Amino acid sequence: MKIAILPGDGIGPEIVEQAVRVLDVLDEKFEMETAPVGGAGYEAHGHPLPEGTLKLAKEADAVLFGAVGDWKYDKLDRPLRPEQAILGLRKNLNLFANLRPAILYPELAGASTLKPEVVSGLDILIIRELTGDIYFGQPRGVRTAPDGAFKGEREGFDTMRYAEPEIRRIAHVAFQAARKRGKRLTSVDKANVLETFQFWKDIVTDVHKEYQDVALDHMYVDNAAMQLVRAPKKFDVIVTGNMFGDILSDAAAMLTGSIGMLPSASLDANNKGLYEPSHGSAPDIAGKGVANPLATILSAAMMLRFSLNKAEQADRIEAAVKAVLAQGLRTPDIYEEGTTKVGTVEMGDAVVQALSRH
Numbered sequence: 521m522k523i524a525i526l527p528g529d530g531i532g533p534e535i536v537e538q539a540v541r542v543l544d545v546l547d548e549k550f551e552m553e554t555a556p557v558g559g560a561g562y563e564a565h566g567h568p569l570p571e572g573t574l575k576l577a578k579e580a581d582a583v584l585f586g587a588v589g590d591w592k593y594d595k596l597d598r599p600l601r602p603e604q605a606i607l608g609l610r611k612n613l614n615l616f617a618n619l620r621p622a623i624l625y626p627e628l629a630g631a632s633t634l635k636p637e638v639v640s641g642l643d644i645l646i647i648r649e650l651t652g653d654i655y656f657g658q659p660r661g662v663r664t665a666p667d668g669a670f671k672g673e674r675e676g677f678d679t680m681r682y683a684e685p686e687i688r689r690i691a692h693v694a695f696q697a698a699r700k701r702g703k704r705l706t707s708v709d710k711a712n713v714l715e716t717f718q719f720w721k722d723i724v725t726d727v728h729k730e731y732q733d734v735a736l737d738h739m740y741v742d743n744a745a746m747q748l749v750r751a752p753k754k755f756d757v758i759v760t761g762n763m764f765g766d767i768l769s770d771a772a773a774m775l776t777g778s779i780g781m782l783p784s785a786s787l788d789a790n791n792k793g794l795y796e797p798s799h800g801s802a803p804d805i806a807g808k809g810v811a812n813p814l815a816t817i818l819s820a821a822m823m824l825r826f827s828l829n830k831a832e833q834a835d836r837i838e839a840a841v842k843a844v845l846a847q848g849l850r851t852p853d854i855y856e857e858g859t860t861k862v863g864t865v866e867m868g869d870a871v872v873q874a875l876s877r878h
């Protein structure tokens with residue numbers, strides 16, 4: 521089985537290195553090939569998603585991705601910016617279903633900025649549509665306003681759109697995931713204002729007819745953001761569009777103690793996937809050896825479960841992460857008094873050692 525390793529920028533290489541070490545000790549015969557992506561792709565080949573990198577991602581059985589982006593590339597033309605690499609991979613590989621599980625490990629109850637009783641026992645799954653919405657809608661750009669109150673002035677514009685099959689396929693993924701868990705699905709929209717999301721709500725309601733064993737409710741995105749910090753445990757599975765999912769999943773990350781704890785899987789219709797932490801390249805801490813590698817290590821576990829058919833190995837990695845947290849080891853983002861502060865590599869070491877015991 522072949523895994524494409526795309527470390528990217530900032531903390532990407534530091535955290536991916538630890539996840540690769542974890543995969544290496546599993547005693548499986550994975551073929552791993554590394555390629556540059558994001559700013560690193562731009563530096564090496566003049567493009568954030570070099571042809572060779574895309575080819576490797578396409579032919580591999582799964583992709584392990586770090587993060588892309590750095591402020592120094594923010595002035596480049598948009599097609600050359602590092603973020604286009606991850607957007608291009610999602611689109612080219614048809615990775616329309618993004619699963620972001622927000623789980624609070626009991627040991628981290630005190631690391632969250634929310635009260636322990638609000639978050640303890642948290643286990644929710646955010647399913648974000650990943651290849652449509654305002655992220656990819658055309659037309660977009662900056663132009664002279666053709667009409668309206670600001671006619672003749674410069675304006676920026678994007679297009680929000682969702683086709684019926686796009687909504688149907690992500691709804692099916694969400695209902696099926698809910699069926700395997702608590703059988704409750706919340707569809708998050710902005711149907712009170714946006715045509716696109718009234719349409720979304722109508723289609724999700726229609727798909728629900730095939731999943732009568734799952735309880736469906738609808739919630740506006742502003743309320744969902746509030747409920748996520750007020751009573752997050754009331755959710756089971758959330759399904760939403762690309763942009764709302766981006767925002768809500770970062771909010772949900774803090775329920776788990778840190779964004780450094782939130783893994784993700786981006787899947788196509790056949791469970792081929794790209795696996796990455798939900799966070800970015802964290803340029804503010806890059807190169808300091810303090811980034812939390814656990815979201816990436818847990819993403820590697822999701823890769824084993826969803827794309828490589830190695831559920832037992834995934835369980836082993838998750839058990840090893842739990843063991844390391846129980847030992848009291850913490851990177852600075854999840855550190856609290858009474859625990860032991862470690863860096864990225866020591867955290868990787870600890871997971872590798874725990875694996876040999878599990």
Ligand SMILES: NC(=O)c1ccc[n+]([C@@H]2O[C@H](COP(=O)([O-])OP(=O)(O)OC[C@H]3O[C@@H](n4cnc5c(N)ncnc54)[C@H](O)[C@@H]3O)[C@@H](O)[C@H]2O)c1
Pocket residue numbers: 531535586587588589590591603606779780796798799800801802803804805810811812813815853
């Ligand atoms: N999928 C991706 O590759 C991805 C995702 C999000 C942001 N980005 C890019 O990353 C760059 C930085 O964006 P940002 O600062 O808004 O978001 P970010 O997620 O990179 O960082 C936000 C904050 O969280 C902290 N953080 C993130 N990951 C951490 C980890 N593993 N351990 C400890 N702390 C961690 C950072 O230090 C920072 O303070 C931008 O160029 C952005 O476009 C890329």
Ligand SMILES: CC(C)[C@H](C(=O)O)[C@@H](O)C(=O)O
Pocket residue numbers: 589603606607766798800
């Ligand atoms: C880097 C950016 C394009 C990306 C997104 O907006 O999808 C990131 O924020 C994420 O959550 O994966």
Ligand SMILES: [Mg+2]
Pocket residue numbers: 766767770798
């Ligand atoms: Mg994001």
